[in-house]
Amino acid sequence: MGVARTVGVERGGLAGLRERFLARLDAVGNVTVVARELGVNRNTAFGWARKAGRGSVRVSRRHPGRREYERLRAGGVARREAARRVGVNERTAKDWDRGVKKSGTARTYPDGRRVDYAAGTVTMCGVTTAPVGLAALDKQLHPRFLTLSERERIRDLRASGHSLRAIGRALGRPASTIKRELDANSGSEGYHPYAAHRAAAARRPRPKERKLLREGRLRRFVGDALRRRWSPEQICHALLREHPNDESMRVSVETIYQALYFQARGGLKREVQAAVRSGRTRRKPHRDPDRRTPRFTDPMLMISERPAGIEDRAVPGHWEGDLIIGANGRSAIATLVERTTRYTMLVHLPGAAHDAETVRDGLVRTVQTLPAHLRGSLTWDQGSEMARHKQFTMATGMPVYFCDPASPWQRGSNENTNGLLRQYFPKGTDLSIHSPEDLEHVAQELNGRPRKTLDWDNPAERLRDLLTT
Template structure:
C-alpha cells in the first residue's frame, strides 16, 4: 500500500486531511470496514463516520465524491428540493440503499430515511416524488395550530391535572390510558411543556406557570447547551491526571502534592490544604478574604516558595474555579498542575483523608476567615507531628526531615 500514515498526530483541521479522506474512501471501496480504514489511515473513527455519512462539524454536508450528484452548485439547502426527491424515487426503484442515496445527494442518511418514511404513500407505501413534495409543502407553513389549543376537552384535562401537581409526563401517560381509543386526546409531554413555556399561544392559562404548576417552579424554560457549545472551564487548557507521570502513583518519588479547599460557613470563607503524597506532610494555605483565582494563585506561590526545588514536582487539584490561574502558578512556581476528573475525589485520596482530619480543628459551619496565618501554621505543625500507621508510625515531619537531610 503506497499510502503512508501521517506522523504528526496533532489535530490538523478538516481542510488539511484531503489525502487521508481520499485514502479512506478508497479503502472503503475495496471492502475494508470503516473502523479498519480509519486505523490504516490514522484518523479517529468518528472522523470516518462523519465522512461516510456526509456530515461535518460546520454543518455543511459533504459525503464521499459520488459519480453523479444532483446537488445545486450553491450547495444543499436546508430542505429537500423536488429534483432531489425525484432522484430518491428513481434510486429506490433501483433497490439502492438509503446510505448510498444519501452519499449521492450529500445528505445525512437519516434525512433520506425520514423523508421516505414521512412522505411515502399512506396506503401503498410507494415513494412518489411529486406527491411527497406536495405533502412537505403543506406541512411547512408556520405557525401551526396547537393540538391543545384546538381541543377544549384536552386542554381542560391537562389544566386540571397540573393543578394537582402532576408532571407533564404523568399527564401524557394518563391520557393514553384513559383515552386509549381516542388519538386526538394523546399528546407527548414536550407538547405540554411548550404550551406552558411559550407565551402568547393561550393553550394553557398563564396563571399555571405563575402558580408554579411545574416542580421546578420556573415560568421560563432554562436552555441547555450542547456539549460542543459549552465553554471551557478555564481560559488555559487543563492537563488531566491521566497525563501525570507514572512515578506519582507509587509514591516512591517525593515532591508530588495534592491540593483542595475546606469551605466555611455559607461558602464565604476557605482554607487551602496541601498534602505531599510520599510523606503525608501538610501545609495550609491562608485565604483571609476570598478564594478567587488570583488570590489562590498568589497564596499557592507564596506557600510553595518555602520548599526546595526537588520537593516541587507537581500539584494535583480538582476542577474548582479557584484554580482558574493555574497556568500562571505553573510558570511562577515551576510546578505543573494536573486536574482530576469530575466527581472523582478518590484521585486525591491523601488530600481527602487529610481534610477529614482537619475538620477536628475547623468544624463545618464556622467562619474560617477568623484564623490567622500563625494559627494555621500551628495546626499544620500539630498534624505533622502525629505518628501515622501508613508511615510505620513515623510522623510526616520526621519523613520530610529525612528527605531534606539527604538532599543536603
C-alpha cells in the first residue's frame, strides 16, 4: 500500500511538472530553455512537446542591446558612446561594426577567416594553421614590426604616465603605431606585452581566400583555357594581353597550380589529371636528365655537321622530328616541329606499323605538302625508324641530321611538343585508333595556343606570316 501511494505521488508530481513545462513552453517557445529552467532532462522535454503537438522556436543569440546599438550608430552616435549606452565593451561594439561573429574564444571574420585566440590557430578555406609556438614568437621580422622588448617598454612607459608621443620618441616609432598597438591588444585588465605578442603572432599569417575559388570572369577564363589544354603560364600571359587594363583579371602561374593540386587533395583527381599535362595529381620534382632512358645508337649524319645558320633559328624551314609510341610499342605517330615558328605537323602511320619504310613514306607524303622554301632540313634522334633517311632525302631534298646519343635537348622543340601531345595521346594507349582527321584536329588546336617563346603569338600566326610574305 505504501509503495502504491509513493508511485501515485511520483506520477502526480511528474504530471504536474509536465503541465508546468507545457505552460511555460507556451510563454517561452524554446524547449531547451524551458527544460533548463525546470531542471527537466532535455530528451524528456522534447518527448513531452512532441506528444502535445508543440514545436520549439529557435531563440536568437543576438545580444539584447544589438538592435539598439545599430539604431544609435545609424543615427550618427560614436562607437564608444553607443557601446556605453547599451552596456557592452567597446571591443564588442567594434566587432559588431566589422561583422565579426564570436563563438567561445574564436572569432569569424567577414572574409571567412576564423581565428581561435585561445588555441592560437587560424582557419581559412578549411585549412588550419599550426598553433602559435615559440618559433613564431621568436621569428625575426621586418623592423617595422614591434618586438617583444618594445612591447615591454610600452607597458612600462605607459604605466609611468608617459604620453603616446613620448613613448613613440623613446622607441623611435610614430605615436600612431603606439596607439594602434594599445587599441588592438589592450584587454579589460590593461595592456600585457606577452599576451599582445602572442596575439600579434596569431594575426600575422592572415590567410586569404584563394582567387580561383571565387566565381567570376577570372575563374571562367582560367577554366575555359584549361579545358583547351593551355598551360598555366600561357593562361597568365593571355590574361595580360586580353585584359591589359583590368587588374582583377590577373593570376599567377603558381596560383593556378595550387588551385589544381588543392582540388586534387579534395578528391577531384580525375578532373585535375585532365587539366595538368603531366597527368599527376601531386607535385613531383623534375627527373635528373642523366637518369633518362638512352635512345638507340645508330650514327648517321651528325648534328655537329649541321650548318650554323640552322642553330640560331633565324631561317625558317628546318624541322625536328620523332615518334610518340603507343601501348607496348605496337603503334606510333610521327611528329614534325618547325624550329622557327614551332608549327607542328602530325604524320599518320597506317595500322600498327612504324618500321623504317612506313615512317619514310609517311614523312615524304607530309613534307611534300610544304612549299619548297620551308623544306630546309630534318633533325632526328638515332632511332631505327629512320634507317631509310637517304631515300627520304632523295625524295624531298631535305638532309637528315642525327642527334648525339642520349641528347634529347638537341631537338628540344620536338621534345617539348611531344610532351604537350601526351595530353591528347596518353602513354600506354593504342595510337592506331586515331584517324588522319583526328591528328589534323589535334595539330590545329596545338598550333592555336599562345607560346611564350613566340612572345605569346601562336605558331599558326607565325607560319601564316611566312606564307604571305
